[in-house]
Amino acid sequence: MNQLILGDNLEIMRKMDSESIDLIYLDPPFFSNRNYEVIWGDKGEVRSFEDRWSGGVDHYIAWLKERVAEMHRLLKPTGSIYLHCDWHADAYIRVFILDKLFGENNFRNKITWKRATTHNDSKQGAKHFGRVCDYIFLYNKDYRLAKFNTIFEDYTKEYIEASYNKIDSKTGQHFKASDLSAAKPGGDTYYEWNGKFPPKNRYWAYSKDNMQKFEDEGRIYYSTTGKPYLKHFIEDMPGVSIDDLWLNCNFKTKSERIGYPTQKPEALMTRVIKSASNEGDTVFDPFVGGGTTVVVADKLKRNWIGIDQSVQAVKVSEMRLNNEQNLFSAPFSVTLHRYDYDTLRYKDAFEFEKFIVEQFGGLANIKQRSDLGLDGKTREGIPIQVKRSDNIGRNVIDNFHSALMRYDKALYERNKADSLPIGFIIAFSFGKGAVQEVARLKNEENVTIKLVNVEDIIPIAKKPRLTVKINDLDSPSNKRGSGGVSLREIEFIAIGESDAGVEFYSWDFEYNEEEKKFKASIMIDKEGRQQHKFKPGTHSIAVKAVDNEGLEAIEVVKVKVNGVVERG
Ligand SMILES: C[S@@+](CC[C@H](N)C(=O)[O-])C[C@H]1O[C@@H](n2cnc3c(N)ncnc32)[C@H](O)[C@@H]1O
Secondary structure (H helix, E strand, O other): OEEEEEOOHHHHHHOOOOOOEEEEEEOOOOOOOOOOOOOOOOHHHHHHHHHHHOOOHHHHHHHHHHHHHHHHHHEEEEEEEEEEEOOOOHHHHHHHHHHHHHOHHHEEEEEEEEOOOOOHHHHHOOOOOOOOEEEEEEEEOOOOOOOOOOOEEOOOHHHHHHHOOEEOOOOOOEEEEEEOEEOOOOOOOOOOEOOEOOOOOOEEOOOHHHHHHHHHOOOEEEOOOOOEEEEEEHHHOOOEEOOOEEOOOOOOOHHHOOOOOOOOOHHHHHHHHHHHOOOOOEEEEOOOOOOHHHHHHHHOOOEEEEEEOOHHHHHHHHHHHHHHOOOOOOOEEEEOOOEEHHHHHOOOHHHHHHHHHHHOOOEEOOOOOOOOOOOEEOOOOOEEEEOOOOOEOHHHHHHHHHHHHHHOHHHHHHHHHOOOEEEEEEEOOEOHHHHHHHHHHHHHHOOEEEEEEHHHHOOEEOOOEEEEEEEEOOOOOOOEOHHHEEOEEEEEEEEEEOOOOEEEEEEEOOOEOOOOEOOOOEEEEOOOEEEEEEOOEEEEEEEEEEEOOOOEEEEEEEEEEOOOEOOO
16 A cells, blocks of 8 residues: 655664565665755754764765665665765765765766756855855665666757757658668669669668558658658657756746655656656655655656654644545555544545554455454454444453354364453453453353453544634725636635644635545644635635644535626
8 A cells, every 4th residue: 555654764664575675766865054954943853853864974874775775675676766865965975875875877867957947146246156056966775676667758859859850741750851761782772762772882771562551551652753751750759868967857847846845846856757667667755755756756657665753744644645635546555653542533444454453563354344243353363353342341241252262163162271362352342241251251161362452553633733823804995806706715724732742734715514534725824824815705714723743623614705707
């Protein structure tokens, strides 16, 4: 399953399987100016940031090297890594990290990406040229086995005008003409064509049959002297294969920018992902930030994993994915440090059972419906039942007990004889009747059933509380929107409270109440204050408060705007 995971990538990577990943792209914090480096400002980021900065460049390189070593282990033999950096540490990264871990032989490219068009340093008196490029190293795990897809770019207008400068009189298509004579003979290549033999000491490049085929397809162009040329139409060409200077992969639209400083353009990630992976492959970004890599991987039908230590980064990535995904998209999971009771309680039952069994260290049933209501077993084979409810009653214990006897009588008897648990029941809480019955079974029948609270397995926290105030900013001089529709301006103030501290708010000004799908129009709003203009009609507005644990509360408000639609 595609996954977003909150945490330090080093710890998480250590638990991941070796040789499981096809492509890794990493855009780690650069070894640059201290303040500039803080992107999200939340606890997770500050902790990791202080970690990295307690020493100079050697410390930074050691910090990164430890992580890249794990990435090397995770890559399949056919895999590749793209490491994004800038002038501050590129030389150290290449020599001390990549060459050491991957080997010089596996160096493929140092890509220069022009990320900005201008830079004001020189205007401020800097005695150097503007620094407008980042560098991306491409290394293979093993260059002999690595996957690589050549990427083609559309021809530029200038190129077409210079090289495809002839126009077909019938179709109007641009074409380039290549000589149809050749220096070497090859079968049936000396014959008269259009009243001419090939030039002196030369042959035709194709047999007479092929020549006739080109003629029939309208693909032969004759010069004024009657010399034949083959037409190459621009539409039939794949484009220009790209080199290691990447100039045209910046943000395509203003709306692509979410509003955090180190966001990379989707066009850049499209090149990276297409070049070193295919559909169904797994792409991994251990410094996922606002999720550009995983959003593009998702669009390109790759499987993906993204990690970030910042709760904000993970939540922004989640919202971006939700905004992009449609009915046919693969589902994904988000792993935080704490879980919200309501979200767990109302999760899909099968998903919940599977998740809890796995968090308990057991193996979940693959079948959605098991015959006896058992949801999995421990690694030692002891059955587990998960209940997505509170205050479990005595009847659950009775049913579980008889199910276990029917499920595997021999196992039941063995565990009983060894004084081992015959089974585990996991639930949010257990009633008095259930607890008493478990005690009775133990005392009177030497049968041990273990009752486990969900909270003992995963940390549960309370999600934020959220209220919204609405101020009508309407005035008689209200502006006219496009098409002469009168718009009404309304202010929303969201007030969130959370023990963990509210990190930010997100807004959806066209919330679809039927589908209950939050599609953020404003993703990061630290203040929780927005003004928005509405056309006449009824509107649903949803706001989310996200706290430092990544838990969120959502509030939906409705506004009804009266007004006349003016025409003309
Ligand atoms: C330069 S940003 C990545 C931006 C991303 N490429 C994008 O387009 O949005 C680097 C990210 O690395 C994260 N980070 C830093 N140290 C980390 C660590 N040890 N584990 C996981 N994430 C980390 C930061 O929180 C930040 O979001």
